[in-house]
Amino acid sequence: MVNWKFAGLAGLRSVFIGEDNHMNVLVINAGSSSLKYQLLDVDTREVYAKGNCERIGIDGSFIGHSEMGGDKQQLDVALPDHKTAIKHVFEILKNVDKPIDGIGHRVVQGGWYFPESKVVTDETLGWVREVAPLAPLHNYAEADVIEICREMFPEIGNVIVADTSFHYNMPAEAHNYALPKEVVDSLHIRKYGAHGTSHRFIWRSVDEASNHTAHKVVSCHLGSGASLCAIQDGKCMDTTMGLTPLDGLIMGTRCGTVDPATVFYLSREGHYSIDEIDTMMNKQSGLAAISGVSSDCRDIEAGAAEGNERCQMAIDMWSYRVASQFATMVQAMNGVDTMVFTAGVGENSAHMRKEVVNRLAWMGVKIDDDKNAVRSDDPREISTPDSSLHVWVIPTNEELMIALDVKELLGK
Structure with a gap:
């Protein structure tokens, strides 16, 4: 069992907020009982560290972590909730000694509010919770993690990237369902899709690769x-x-x-x-x-x-x-x-x-x-x-x- 003593928010801020010629982004993907993370330089695409917190809220929880492409190390730690997990992540990343210039959050369901990615505000965070009934195992946990990041590091900007955004403006004949209109309208029923962030990346990549x-x-x-x-x-x-x-x-x-x-x-x-x-x-x-x-x-x-x-x-x-x-x-x-x-x-x-x-x-x-x-x-x-x-x-x-x-x- 590994136990960490948290340095406190002031100590963590001194590590994560600083001047750097490149933009370093921490990407967080929170699931119902897991939390994956990756710290990378957007400009060079170098991955400084990545890992996963598993079995959050379940016995036998652990964190797998690797740095600079090295072997993954497993840390057996108690992770009763996502707040504890993200605190451990920040404590681990302290040793990487790279400033964090922004945090990106993968959100599974953006509902009718996220036709594109948006900066986190009180309003946009509220939207993530509002549409959570469409993905209850994911959105609530994701919203909690976003809130924790804002509380711990109010100086660092957060961005919501919804998996459904890329699909939102598909043609109406493709996303509509043949159900009573009043039901569809009142419950926001339509095809939302998923994996949109991956599909969007693939489009960009094949467009470039194919000239x-x-x-x-x-x-x-x-x-x-x-x-x-x-x-x-x-x-x-x-x-x-x-x-x-x-x-x-x-x-x-x-x-x-x-x-x-x-x-x-x-x-x-x-x-x-x-x-x-x-x-x-x-x-x-x-x-x-x-x-x-x-x-x-x-x-x-x-x-x-x-x-x-x-x-x-x-x-x-x-x-x-x-x-x-x-x-x-x-x-x-x-x-x-x-x-x-x-x-x-x-x-x-x-x-x-x-x-x-x-x-x-x-x-x-x-x-x-x-x-x-x-x-x-x-x-x-x-x-x-x-x-x-x-x-x-x-x-x-x-x-x-x-x-x-x-x-x-x-x-x-």
């Missing part, structure tokens, strides 16, 4: 959470997640799109409560349920290679859903010229990329197996010269995207 020749892009953010996004010249035209991140693709533990009446059937015939169904669909379904082995694609690929039929079925269902909804994203733009794989599975699994592309062979999509097998931290094109569209693998960097927003907004 501005990519115009109709399907961004495939494929990880434990997964979504596709149709991006036409930088504008979101549609995405696969809906009112919540449960909709769309099959994910690690989320079921993705199912007949809405499944909920009623489970309630009436299975006698499950609404909370039990919520837990089932978000935490007990997806690849984990299909394979019976794991929610991790690496385990599922290994199982399929050993002849496990349920693991193979998980791969088949997952790739079928990605390919079919890829076609939906193409329709949103009336065409496509570029496909980008990103996030944990999209960046690292050549096999899963191949599975998806094989299902799109009817569209003329082809990838070079040798290029597909290469692993790199740099953007790389893996399609063949005769492919009907360009296929890229681009590592996402949501932290950098958030930091760039912080620099833009706080620099004004």
Whole structure:
């Protein structure tokens, strides 16, 4: 057990607030029982430190921390709440000896208030709490952390970067639901999407990497959470997640799109409560349920290679859903010229990329197996010269995207 004695706010401020030629941003991503952080130089893109606080409010909590690309160290500490966690983070960062010029907060649900990133004020923080019923496990914790940062360091500006912002202005025919208007209006029901910060970063990256020749892009953010996004010249035209991140693709533990009446059937015939169904669909379904082995694609690929039929079925269902909804994203733009794989599975699994592309062979999509097998931290094109569209693998960097927003907004 590691115990730290806090230096006090005055001592911490003397470390974190100072003169520097570059803008250093602390990016914070608070979950319901976790808190990830990264301190980076926006201009050089150098990451000074990063880590994660896990099992907040649960026994066995710890902090994993690394500096300057070094090995991660685990610190076993009691983390009864997010306030304690963020205090520990600031205490750890004190040893990095880099001033913090701004703090960026990833907020899962921006609701109807955040069509773009905004500087934190009493009003904008109130908005995060107001829309929290759309993402109760995340927004309340995120709002608490923002409030703590403001209290501890009122001299440092904070910025809210909502995951839903990039999708907010998609065409009305894509984001509206066919429900009674008075219900939709009173409860703000629409497709909000998620992973918007990642999709926005992918658009910027592929636009640059392709020398501005990519115009109709399907961004495939494929990880434990997964979504596709149709991006036409930088504008979101549609995405696969809906009112919540449960909709769309099959994910690690989320079921993705199912007949809405499944909920009623489970309630009436299975006698499950609404909370039990919520837990089932978000935490007990997806690849984990299909394979019976794991929610991790690496385990599922290994199982399929050993002849496990349920693991193979998980791969088949997952790739079928990605390919079919890829076609939906193409329709949103009336065409496509570029496909980008990103996030944990999209960046690292050549096999899963191949599975998806094989299902799109009817569209003329082809990838070079040798290029597909290469692993790199740099953007790389893996399609063949005769492919009907360009296929890229681009590592996402949501932290950098958030930091760039912080620099833009706080620099004004």
